[in-house]
Amino acid sequence: xxxxxxxxxxxxxxxxxxxxxxxxxxxxxxxxxxxxxxxxxxxxxxxxxxxxxxxxxxxxxxxxxxxxxxxxxxxxxxxxxxxxxxxxxxxxxxxxxxxxxxxxxxxxxxxxxxxxxxxxxxxxxxxxxxxxxxxxxxxxxxxxxxxxxxxxxxxxxxxxxxxxxxxxxxxxxxxxxxxxxxxxxxxxxxxxxxxxxxxxxxxxxxxxxxxxxxxxxxxxxxxxxxxxxxxxxxxxxxxxxxxxxxxxxxxxxxxxx
Amino acid sequence: xxxxxxxxxxxxxxxxxxxxxxxxxxxxxxxxxxxxxxxxxxxxxxxxxxxxxxxxxxxxxxxxxxxxxxxxxxxxxxxxxxxxxxxxxxxxxxxxxxxxxxxxxxxxxxxxxxxxxxxxxxxxxxxxxxxxxxxxxxxxxxxxxxxxxxxxxxxxxxxxxxxxxxxxxxxxxxxxxxxxxxxxxxxxxxxxxxxxxxxxxxxxxxxxxxxxxxxxxxxxxxxxxxxxxxxxxxxxxxxxxxxxxxxxxxxxxxxxx
DNA sequence: TAGTGGTCTAGACCACGGC
DNA sequence: CCGTGGTCTAGACCACTAA
Numbered sequence: 001x002x003x004x005x006x007x008x009x010x011x012x013x014x015x016x017x018x019x020x021x022x023x024x025x026x027x028x029x030x031x032x033x034x035x036x037x038x039x040x041x042x043x044x045x046x047x048x049x050x051x052x053x054x055x056x057x058x059x060x061x062x063x064x065x066x067x068x069x070x071x072x073x074x075x076x077x078x079x080x081x082x083x084x085x086x087x088x089x090x091x092x093x094x095x096x097x098x099x100x101x102x103x104x105x106x107x108x109x110x111x112x113x114x115x116x117x118x119x120x121x122x123x124x125x126x127x128x129x130x131x132x133x134x135x136x137x138x139x140x141x142x143x144x145x146x147x148x149x150x151x152x153x154x155x156x157x158x159x160x161x162x163x164x165x166x167x168x169x170x171x172x173x174x175x176x177x178x179x180x181x182x183x184x185x186x187x188x189x190x191x192x193x194x195x196x197x198x199x200x201x202x203x204x205x206x207x208x209x210x211x212x213x214x215x216x217x218x219x220x221x222x223x224x225x226x227x228x229x230x231x232x233x234x235x236x237x238x239x240x241x242x243x244x245x246x247x248x249x250x251x252x253x254x255x256x257x
Numbered sequence: 258x259x260x261x262x263x264x265x266x267x268x269x270x271x272x273x274x275x276x277x278x279x280x281x282x283x284x285x286x287x288x289x290x291x292x293x294x295x296x297x298x299x300x301x302x303x304x305x306x307x308x309x310x311x312x313x314x315x316x317x318x319x320x321x322x323x324x325x326x327x328x329x330x331x332x333x334x335x336x337x338x339x340x341x342x343x344x345x346x347x348x349x350x351x352x353x354x355x356x357x358x359x360x361x362x363x364x365x366x367x368x369x370x371x372x373x374x375x376x377x378x379x380x381x382x383x384x385x386x387x388x389x390x391x392x393x394x395x396x397x398x399x400x401x402x403x404x405x406x407x408x409x410x411x412x413x414x415x416x417x418x419x420x421x422x423x424x425x426x427x428x429x430x431x432x433x434x435x436x437x438x439x440x441x442x443x444x445x446x447x448x449x450x451x452x453x454x455x456x457x458x459x460x461x462x463x464x465x466x467x468x469x470x471x472x473x474x475x476x477x478x479x480x481x482x483x484x485x486x487x488x489x490x491x492x493x494x495x496x497x498x499x500x501x502x503x504x505x506x507x508x509x510x511x512x513x514x
Numbered sequence: 515t516a517g518t519g520g521t522c523t524a525g526a527c528c529a530c531g532g533c
Numbered sequence: 534c535c536g537t538g539g540t541c542t543a544g545a546c547c548a549c550t551a552a
Contacts, residue, residue: 013540031481034381034478039518050542055519063320068440068478071519076478078440084424084507089499097507124291182501183325183335189494190467190537208490210447221291221325221333233465237446239506240497242346245440246320246425248498248505250341251352294522308521312538323539328538329531 014049015056022057024115026066027081036074037067065241079241090216091145092138092182092229093169104139105168108147108200112157122226123214132157134170138202139230145199145235147209150227174224182219187252188212188238191230201232208233271306272313279314283323284338293331294324334499345484346436347473349395349403349486351424361396362405362425365457369414376494379472379483380410389414389429394457395486401458402492404466407484437494439476444463445469445495456490465490 012020022037031037043054058075061067064082069075088095096103115123115131122130131151133222138146150170152160159177162168167173186200191211198205207231216225243248269277279294288294295303300311315332318324321339322390355359357458372380372388380388388408395403407427409417417427417433424430428438448468455462466487473482499506 009524013503015540050544052543053541058519059316060503063505065440065442065505068476069519070439070476070550071548073477073518075519077422078474078478079442082504082507084509086499086501086504089504089506089508098487098535099510159353180501182327184499185322185336186497186499186506187494190447190490190495192463208447217307217325217335219325219327220330221335233447237444237510238497239509240431240443240445240495242343242441244343244437246317246319246503246505247339247343248322248503249346249443250339250496251346251493252341252496253356253493272521298537309524310522313521317539326538327531328529330537332538375515 006116014047015053015060016057018043018047018049018054018057019060022061023064023066023081026061031077031189034079035077037077062243063241063246065243068097070157072110087171090184091169093172096140100141102142103168106137106139106180107165108135108137110134110161110195112154115151119151119226123151123223125153127233130154132160132161140235143250145232146226147197147230149229150225152183152225153223156224179224180218181216181224182216183221186212186218186238193230201230203232210236212238271304272310272317275300275304275306275311275314276317279318280321280323280338283318288334290334294334296331320498320503322500345427347471348426348428349405350418350429353397358397359399360425361399363394363396364422365392365394365404365453367391367418369411370499373406376408376483380408380480382410387411389417391417392462397492398447402489404457404487405484406486407482410480410484413481436476436481438479438481440472441471441473443469443471450487454487458487460489462480467493469495 004219012040025031031049040051040054044051058067058069062069065079067075068078084095084098087098088098093103098209112130112132115125115129119125119131120129124187131153133151136148137144138148156174159179160175163170163173172216189211191209193201193203193205193207193209195205196257197209198207212229215223217223240249279456282288295309297308301308304311314322314325317506319326322336323338324332325335341352341355345355350360367389367404369387369389372382372386376382376388377384377386388410390406390408393405394401395405413436416431416436420427421429439499445460446468448466450458450460450462450464452467453460454466467490471484474480497506
């Protein structure tokens with residue numbers, strides 16, 4: 001919830017502290033659902049900062065879908081704090097732990113091969129580039145829930161290949177190697193289990209799966225991974241906030257890829 | 258793409274114009290994929306505005322997933338402009354038209370009844386409140402693709418009930434009545450077709466459908482609609498951008514509701 | 515009318531990246 | 534080292550809401 005940029009040890013900016021405070025207070029119900037927040041000026045005085053800093057904090061809370069605002073009236077609470085940070089979105093492991101489940105991973109295949117056209121496009125790679133592909137079966141408390149098929153550009157893949165085979169969280173391992181993820185573009189739709197999916201997940205070929213495809217980039221805008229995750233239904237749902245002010249969700253015609 | 262607050266006739270703010278310009282230029286490939294944008298100072302001079310205004314524009318482009326930024330280097334292009342505005346996300350009709358398809362709607366049922374607990378919770382209604390429920394079959398060029406089940410609080414429902422029965426876009430009609438939507442919270446998962454879904458969509462009961470549930474609020478934070486849309490697979494996918502700076506997407510344990 | 519958020523300015527200092 | 538974006542300040546004026 002309203003946490004700073006992924007695990008960098010920097011002292012957080014003031015506006016992040018303010019946003020975190022307000023987010024916590026909103027979660028505690030201090031303002032009630034639909035209640036009004038203090039005015040910008042009042043908060044500026046309370047924290048001893050300028051109005052601009054308060055407004056930065058408010059902008060954060062707004063993109064998180066916690067508050068709505070218009071000219072003329074105080075800001076209004078419209079949501080609860082996300083229990084989930086960006087890190088927990090990208091890392092199955094972190095997400096599972098935050099829900100109290102025990103995450104697991106079983107490597108199915110690891111290979112290096114030339115990137116196909118889709119992979120080259122997603123990862124911004126020139127023709128003929130080699131990529132690393134890792135397929136894993138992910139489990140929650142021992143129960144299979146998802147097939148993860150991740151493609152890394154070779155520079156990143158080499159880091160992955162050196163990990164101990166029992167490493168549960170590749171994302172966390174990459175962070176510890178200095179590979180941070182700053183942005184991701186996701187596509188969510190429905191697909192059918194193939195023979196391999198069915199064997200590993202314990203369902204039948206052709207059974208429907210919830211699919212999330214994702215391309216993640218580092219702070220410099222360089223693609224770091226391209227992943228396709230296939231979930232058993234009844235295990236996860238995705239939630240999104242969108243607003244007229246920013247709008248990060250879109251619908252699009254069904255896939256072809 | 259980078260458009261102003263839903264169809265209000267106000268002259269757009271300067272930072273929105275700058276963002277729209279840059280978004281268009283990015284779409285035209287002027288900076289290339291992975292290319293660098295002009296520096297803040299250069300843009301401030303070019304547009305004759307202060308650095309703060311340019312930074313507001315950049316913040317917009319950033320939440321849209323178009324650019325990445327870090328201290329020390331110029332901003333980098335990481336995406337293409339969304340072909341889809343917030344309006345096209347909320348309105349099936351507008352979305353369909355923007356893709357060149359002909360949207361249709363067939364009313365299945367309209368009723369008023371007391372809100373159930375889930376509906377009261379989503380719409381912030383007190384116990385005993387009446388709601389309007391509208392079920393419609395949505396089509397693309399005559400082909401059934403989605404079942405829409407929308408619940409409105411009575412004040413909004415009364416407006417809907419007065420519409421001509423052949424009104425295709427309820428969302429647009431509401432806007433014209435002054436009911437604007439500013440924020441929405443979405444949940445995307447997979448569900449199974451019931452008897453009614455199957456009959457209307459031309460599939461079999463139990464067949465998998467892609468489900469989007471949505472609660473939309475007006476600029477004051479008041480809930481305006483609570484909708485559950487069930488799409489035939491192979492007709493749509495959802496795309497989301499998320500970033501460490503803001504993060505509007507989350508994963509959550511499967512549903513119960 | 516008084517209070518509020520939306521927009522914008524013109525500065526300042528700092529942290530980081532790349533040369 | 535210099536250029537860049539990140540953070541913050543202290544003002545200003547306006548548009549809108551609610552009393």
